[in-house]
Amino acid sequence: MHRPPTAEAEVAADLAVVRPDLGPRFTAELPGARAAVLTRLWRALAHEPLPWIERGERGGDGLTLRLVDGRRLHGPLPDPYATTAYVSVVTLDGTAYDDPARLTAALAVPHGAGFAAELGHSVASMALSRAGQGPHPKEWPQDDRGWERRVVDGHPYHPGCRSRPGFSVAEQLAYGPEHGPTVRLGLLPVPAGECVVSGEWPGELRDGARLLLPVHPWQAEHVLKRSCARDVAAYPLMSLRTLALPGGPHVKTALSTRLTSSVRDISVGSVAASAALSAFGETLAARTDGLLHVTRTLGAATADSPDLAAVLRESPQVYGAPGEYVVPVAALAGTGLPDSPGWLAEFARLSLAVGLGLLELGVALEAHGQNLLVVLSASGAPLRLVYRDLADIRVGPSRLARAGVPLPGELPARILTDDVTALRRKLFGSLVGGALAGTAGGAAALGAALAAAVRELPRTPDLVALCEEPLPVKALTLMRLSPGAAGDRWAELPNPMATDLD
Template identity: 30%
Template sequence: MQITLEPVDLARDLDLLRAWVTHPRSAYWMMQGATRAEVRAEYARIAADPHHDAWLGRVDGRPTFLAETYDPTHSPLAGLPEVRAGDLGMHVLVAPPTGAAVPGLTTAVFGAVMEHCFADPAVQRVVVEPDARNERIRAKNLAAGFVELREVPLPGKTAMLSICTRESWSSSRPETSADHLTPELMDRAQRHLVAKALGELAHERLITPVAEGERWRVEAGPSSYAFAARRHLLDHWVVDPASIERVRDGAPARPDAQELVAELAPALGIPDQLLPTYLEEIASTLAAGAWKLRHRRIPVAELVDAGYQEIESAMTEGHPAFIANNGRIGFSLDDYRAYAPETGRPVRLHWLAARRDLTQLSLAAGGTEAGLYDGELAPEVRDRFAGRLRALGLDADDYLLLPVHPWQWQHKLAITFAPDVARRDLVHLGAGDDDHHPQQSIRTFFNASRPERHYVKTALAIQNMGFVRGLSPAYMAATPAINDWVASVVEADDELRRCGFGVLRELAAIGYTGDAFHRTAGPSPYRKMIAALWRESPVPRTPGGEQLTTMAALLHRDADGDALVTAWIKASPVDAATWVRAYLRAYLRPLVHCLHAYDLAFMPHGENLLLRLRDHVPVGAFMKDIGEEVAVMGDLDLPAGVERIRGEFPDDVKALAIHTDVLDGVLRFVAAILDEDGVLPAEEFWAIARATIEEHAADHPELAVAAASYDLLRPEFRHSCLNRLQLRNTLQMVDLTDQAESLIFAGTLANPVAVQR
């Protein structure tokens, strides 16, 4: 079950809270018979109290419990000798059941509230004071590691004062944090990943399945894999996981993704010294798959009208082409639960004060340092941070403020950069006040407390999908200027405006370079560990009545195999062909236009593009991740600070910005889903895609020369392979400064939008 907490909103939650706190089962809450006005007054008082907070808890999105947290030194417990700094008080009320009781619900809720309390590193103990007569909740407290100290008189009750240290909570937790690692769930995860591996390795021509009647067979060393599959255009394989039968050394064996990779290692070309790293990423991907099967079984019917972040955290596949796509090497199990986007847990970013003369802050045109920080941090937070510096005898004017991932502070910065912290070149200021949601890219965060505030992208020394996810201060120095230029091009183009196409600008970038690693001769990942950038939020730019979603959602199937794109089409007022035309007008046509008009190419995969839907139909799109993943492939005049994005590409590679990144990287999956679901035949899907390109050409005869040079409708194109890149070097998949030279090709693919010649 997915459990989240959010601040109580009286305008929304009042009647719900009153029903809960006045229910006969809630007698110990001491609000029996309270009127609506009395409940409103009580929670308005809590909202106004800086030392007391009320939280609405949801289980799988449904309001299920009420929690309160408070500072015991500003409560009726103040003055008791047992109360100390670092304590946090807590109350929790699970809503009265409306149907059959859910086994384990109260325990799960209690655990989530305790984790919420201890998410603040300043909290060392949780304090509770239940009515001494409430034997049931006292038993729950003891099971969670609380120690009962003594009875104390409080207003309206005699309370049992109890405390639970961080250590006691950790040691008392039931061994359910790995409850997803069961034979049944792992078998499903294995079959899913083996099916994906067989399909994508066949697509990249690393293996060649042999037809045997209505089934296919692949020989892999001592094992043989037989399976049912359907082949679509672009040599796209859809392998049925349930159909896979493996025989090893003549005996039946369970499908196993790690063993499949090891058996195929000679054919896959994985260097011997890197094979263990790749196998670890496979294991982590399997663990994530099993966790999602247990804890993220959200039917697509619940996502059709869901909000942006609900959809974001419901995604379960990761990158559609990469086999090892949930590596996250470096996260512990607790880290996974705290920071993986699919767990939906709110995260509070930590902040460093970084000495100004050792730190570079780059701002978009018209931006100011004061404007950036005033927009991102509340005055009381800025005052708290300044007070921390004053307490150390430091001048806040000598520092810039830099957000960091909590994991990065705990595991890297406080250790690997200990001398910098000791010198006060870096000062840990603690957590901010805003809750953030990690996005699918792991290191990027959406502000859940104030959605109008910027995304924050942080450096994270986690190995994931072929890269350590750091950020280079030197590389990012030009990021705001690049974004300014790209945004100016996009916003001034009438065609792009008509398509509803925009970019989310990265408005500021910051990086610290005062460490020993920046004083050494050569580049290294250690130079990419203390940096961040801010990207504008899509929320203020999304018109009312529209739904915002990651484009990755178009490739999402739930645990029962139902596709979200199919559900959206069925919920829309238009037929499937009309829906696809609208989608490709919002997605494909703008990318073709940017290529033909400006030789401008994006990296438009599912994570990098947000769709806007109205009545479940696409009406526009936002591109993001501009600074790192945009290129100009021609001689267009560029400002001096933007010249970095100009690339030298062979003519037969330039068109791959559409052929590989759009047709093969995204649309082959969408087309196959719609075809498999009987929603739209693949041939009709690709005919609409071809018509989208042709209609753009007809509307823009002035771009005919550019269109001819790219020749997007050619009969075939070079087959660029992603898994081959990762398998060649699992530590650094490509050189970001020369991506064209990093590409690996496997012949050609028949172009599904080709014109018959």
């Protein structure tokens, strides 16, 4: 076996200084974290169109992948929808690797060295995230903070699920939602005349003729390189750069570091379009017979820079009635509810009814486990959905026109497309290949839930494609290994409703 990667040793050394009490627990969590990331990597190797893999050969003892240079990778038969860490070892020409970073380095493929480093950080950060966890209360949380800190491992299928380059151990502990911190969100005064503002910027975030722009403390220190004399308490959410103000809205901040896949900022264009997108979201929600709420953007502002901007959105909790729970789909696996096939089928039916209904109108949501939330009754029954962050939806103007839905002129051009494949990829990949698959936790459970759900839905061409064609998902590893290629890359997974996943 090959270990430890440098990132593990670095985190252990930092922990010895900043949190020595977590050191033993961190070490104990490393094998499980390696297996979790290796499982995600093996899924990518088995199913993504990586140019240096020639073909795969299935046998009774697993899957063998033949590389174009003649080498062979061997591991377990893959379940592309599994969320448990079932891959502990992969062999490359007979040499066993239990560590995804060392395996990736040994593959020596183009751009693999940087990706190997990311995987090392992903393992170390996941072990750190797990090390800081105590037992969750049996009672379900009543607020955003409680639910979102339960998503400890990050993205269920991305090998870089916990990679946080640029964050020290102290910063991960201070800003990572799974550690439950309170973050002092800086308020940076900027002359209003220098800002682009969309919607209503609240009075409490104004100081005379200046706007007080919320700034993440990491951004203030590492990018803006300035301090903020004023700040406000906030709680970090799953996306790390979005925080909840106590009893108030969510604040999406600019945080110019790579998280999971890409460096994300808040462009001036997205700020300018935010009010129009929010109004469009309300129009869409009104078409769902009360089954979907879309969180409103209250205001957005930028000092004409993607590094200094913020978006204020409603908390999804405002759409829960007394006695109900508003739960991010990424947190559902920890509730025990998906263990019931009947519950899983009902949740799938609700999600597909909303998602496919909007797709028929011409709108494809990016409904992965972070953007999509479900409102549960006191007994746990799925009642309706809440969707947040419209920035990456896709809109088909021709479909909208046929449905009689006006197309706002202010929508960004990059989200408009009449390409049926692009629209279906956006919805199917995020909702089925992400939210529903991650909740089900495996091919068998996902396939059964989908098969039960689709029998009750209108047989549209989109539904037929979902039932009969391979499932498109983002080729997340291929994208990380293709730094010069713009846009999403895609893989096709075996249809989960097929009886034979070969």
